[in-house]
Amino acid sequence: MRFLLCLPLIATFLILDVSDAQQPSVASEPSQASDAGGEAGFQAMISRGYQPLFNGKDLAGWRNPYPHGEARVVDGEIHLLADDKFFLVTEKKYDDFRLCVDIHLPDGPANSGVMFRCRVDDEAAKKKVYGYQAECDGSDRRWSGGLFDEARRGWIWPSTKGRSRDQFLVHEEESKAAFADPKIANALNRNGWNRFEVTCIGDRIRIEVNGITTVTFHDTTDASGYIGIQHHGEDGQTYRFRNLFIKELPNVPAQETVSIVEQEPISVQKIDDKTMLVDFGKVAFGNIALRVPPLGSGSGKIHFGEKLQDGRIDRHPPGTVRYGVSGFRKGTGEMGTWIIAAAADARNTEQTNPMGVHPPAVLTPKTWLPVMPFRWVEMEGWEGEFKPEYIHRRAAFASDWNDDASSFQCSDPLLNQIWDLCKYSIKATTFAGVYVDGDRERIPYEADAYLNQLSHYATDDNVTMAANSFDWLIENGTWPSEWAPHMVFMAHAQWMYSGDNDWIAQRYELLKSKTLMHRCGKDGLVRSDQMDRRKHDIVDWPPVERDAFVFTEINTVVNAFHIKAIERMAQLARAIGKGDDADAFEAHAKLATASFQEALFDDTQGVYRDGVGTNHSSIHANFLPLAFGIVPANKIAGVTEWLEQQDMRCSPYAAQYFMDGLFRSGSGSGKKAIALMIADGDRSWKHMVNSGTTITWEAWDMKYKPNQDWNHAWGAAPANLFPRYILGAQPTSPGWTTVTIRPCPSGLKQAEGKIPTPRGPILIDWTNDSNFAMSLALPDGMSASVELPATDQSNGVWVNGKSIDATQSGNRWVLKDMVRGTVTVEVR
Structure with a gap:
């Protein structure tokens, strides 16, 4: 077997260090060695x-x-x-x-x-x-x-x-x-x-x-x-x-957790006598195994690409859409197979950068040779017959990935296409062994990783990559203000998924510095100095997606993340027996939430301002409090109604929280969420599907982020949104011992799916017509609270054909008793 490699590309990258502010008031930034003996x-x-x-x-x-x-x-x-x-x-x-x-x-x-x-x-x-x-x-x-x-x-x-x-x-x-x-x-x-x-x-x-x-x-x-x-x-x-x-170091996570899978092409097209275009159907990270050319002399080229232009691989694609090339020699007299790879981009392999400090890129095993994302291979200079069996793609995926672990299908074919795109995006981006930001830098970022984690849990049934990504990031953190609280989100999500208190206890002290409490004033709210406002407070990315957000010292978005992180820290502290810390976190969350409402809610307009000192209200300043459950009950309807009138003026990253807020509002706003996902124009998942991409993008379109890549899993939010809301399954206790089943039909007539959990899959199949009927199968050891849509003129709920005790609350029927095993439930 022979190995061929072309010359590398050169790139540089700079990340700024975070500047911390005043000392914490409670339970923040302890000595990491204080309780470590x-x-x-x-x-x-x-x-x-x-x-x-x-x-x-x-x-x-x-x-x-x-x-x-x-x-x-x-x-x-x-x-x-x-x-x-x-x-x-x-x-x-x-x-x-x-x-x-x-x-x-x-x-x-x-x-x-x-x-x-x-x-x-x-x-x-x-x-x-x-x-x-x-x-x-x-x-x-x-x-x-x-x-x-x-x-x-x-x-x-x-x-x-x-x-x-x-x-x-x-x-x-x-x-x-x-x-x-x-x-x-x-x-x-x-x-x-x-x-x-x-x-x-x-x-x-x-x-x-x-x-x-x-x-x-x-x-x-x-x-x-x-x-x-x-x-x-x-x-x-x-x-x-x-x-x-x-x-x-270097730590190479993929060494133990990722495998190379050989894939056959779906088609080989002859462009001319010496040029073939090979299509593998979808983009994957890898390289190729190629039969040694049996005929000819001289050299040829192999082009790798994510994008076509006029029927050929685009040699100069936009942004960081990938293209690579490698050479081969003909008439060598060798027999067998060559492994051929385009060279690694210097930027996504560098461990240090002389221009500044940034976390190291995640390396892949040297034995693989470099991998890059590509769908098409163009053979230039090949002589004689070329058969599909002459070439295979060597694609890298998580070793324990199970394609059968999850499924989703509903009455809207476009939503089914979106699900397929997003699920595959999660699978394809497992190549590095931890969640990376696509192929531009191959660096984990906290917000990217959290969104990736949520969708990985919803699509696969043996997820270890989330915990590995957390451990990577706790030592290689990045610079944005809101990215730090995402570490608390990641730890909390891992705890809810696994129920492993020991895992949390071993990382608990490290989490305290991620809450932003060191930037809080006496009112419990986070302050942002000039450097924070200029460099660290993200709100959304890229900057054009911020809906004209106005940055002030007390920032609504940063404080929403802070409050939710503190609430989750209280839960984690109590789970591992840190009662005093839990009390302190709860007291701080209560104080900060009260201050948040008083300082940031605009009673005149009935929505949240971007911050203290401005009257501007962005969608981000409103869907984040709604998604995080910070909005008081008497103000939810007003905030939700305002959001229902807005467009997708945010990135695919922030859309996770926008959709979260609409789905969980309890007012039937799931219809608005679905409408935004499948809207015409270039700011929706419909646009991604129609583009022909096979992995989700970092931004809605190149014009919003000209340097974006086409293999970014933070754009795959529907992979977790559909199971959590349309099918309606979410854990309510660590390890999925108890769950809530709360389907949001959102205008759909039917939906069914398989939701992986650590205890086994949940199967849900519902129809929504004059009555709402659902088949539900829970794995052993799991109990479910059930809330179902109240159809027109409905007056009760039947389980396995028998009327049961249920209470109508707003537009929901809430079952009094939890259910177990396999049941059919109907609202009549």
């Missing part, structure tokens, strides 16, 4: 893919290169004692990694640190260990988390005269100002445990202290070395260390 802390790290550097029992894997100093193991901790400086170092070297170490300084004068990529000179008389160190500074200077070059170049960041080389003094003022920021200066818990985290990828070094990023720096001096911990040399002082873990 013992077996619970150990298992928490193991569950997130870390390997222990210290087994808690002995010093296997460590050594002391000095003739002095003592290291002991005491109650699962490493204690260092000495009367002169020394370092305990690992026996193994490490290259790229994420390192975690908890440090507890002794009382009095104390200074320690974590050595990384360090070197050891066993022959040196004194300075045996030298190199990079993450400083743990117990003095009033407060430079903990600084980058120091031990026994070599001195202070790198911050830098200071007399202890830094001239090359670092150029940023002395800037670096000292950074460490004077109270957020960094106060990051260290002087009298307790402190979590130090160091990430090294290529020449990029990032240091965090208790979740606060203190240094991000590029330096090429050392690419590999040992890990070490320090005793500063104070006689009689004991330095304590625990929870020493490392995760070697």
